[in-house]
Amino acid sequence: MSTHRTSTGSADSPSTSRSVSPAHAAGFARRTRRTRRALTARGTRRRAAVLAAAVTATAALAGPASTAAHAEPAAPRLGQCASGQLCLWQQRGWGGERHVYELPDTGTESCVRVPGGAGAGALANRTGRPVTAYQSDVCDETGEFQTYPSGSWAPETPYVVRAFKVWER
Numbered sequence: 809m810s811t812h813r814t815s816t817g818s819a820d821s822p823s824t825s826r827s828v829s830p831a832h833a834a835g836f837a838r839r840t841r842r843t844r845r846a847l848t849a850r851g852t853r854r855r856a857a858v859l860a861a862a863v864t865a866t867a868a869l870a871g872p873a874s875t876a877a878h879a880e881p882a883a884p885r886l887g888q889c890a891s892g893q894l895c896l897w898q899q900r901g902w903g904g905e906r907h908v909y910e911l912p913d914t915g916t917e918s919c920v921r922v923p924g925g926a927g928a929g930a931l932a933n934r935t936g937r938p939v940t941a942y943q944s945d946v947c948d949e950t951g952e953f954q955t956y957p958s959g960s961w962a963p964e965t966p967y968v969v970r971a972f973k974v975w976e977r
Contacts, residue, residue: 886961889932894939894974896928900964903930909974911935916974919947927968933960938975945970 887902889895892911898904907922914920916937922928922945933939933956943951952967955975 887930887932887963889934891934892936893932894935894972895932896922896969896972897930898924898926898928900929902963909972911937911974914974916976919971919973921945921971922969925970927970929965929968931956931960931962931965931969933958935974937977940973940975941965941969942971942973943967943969947971947973 887895887897887906889908894909894914896907896909898906905924907928909920919942925945928941931939931941936958938955938957939960940947940953940955942948942953944953947953954966956962
């Protein structure tokens with residue numbers, strides 16, 4: 809059986825020599841190659857992840873500018889109306905003065921007039937109950953009226969809302 813001689817040591821300590829069998833040396837070489845392959849694969853995955861992040865960041869920066877010609881119109885911005893409230897705006901598209909009503913102040917099934925006589929052109933119902941909006945200022949059903957379920961956002965009502973009723977579920 810032949811043996812190989814290897815030296816180990818550092819600049820500070822003397823070299824030592826030991827015998828290593830060919831089988832042991834071959835196993836060491838295989839383990840070293842496997843470790844190098846694993847490190848290379850890890851490095852490749854890291855480089856791929858960094859490249860993907862760079863492409864995503866570039867697309868995010870360039871995206872709006874390059875797709876501006878093909879962009880669809882933005883969704884309408886909702887007006888401010890907290891949970892539990894009925895909000896009415898004087899103008900369509902959430903514009904003008906906003907009137908806010910809460911259930912304890914309005915009660916259920918009673919006709920409530922919009923103040924100022926101007927009426928409302930937009931509404932948001934976040935009361936948790938259905939609300940009927942009337943064109944008539946006395947909740948008369950001979951004029952236009954429409955019931956909005958809870959969670960409704962109407963940026964443009966089909967008529968000027970002059971009164972409303974909040975209903976029991």
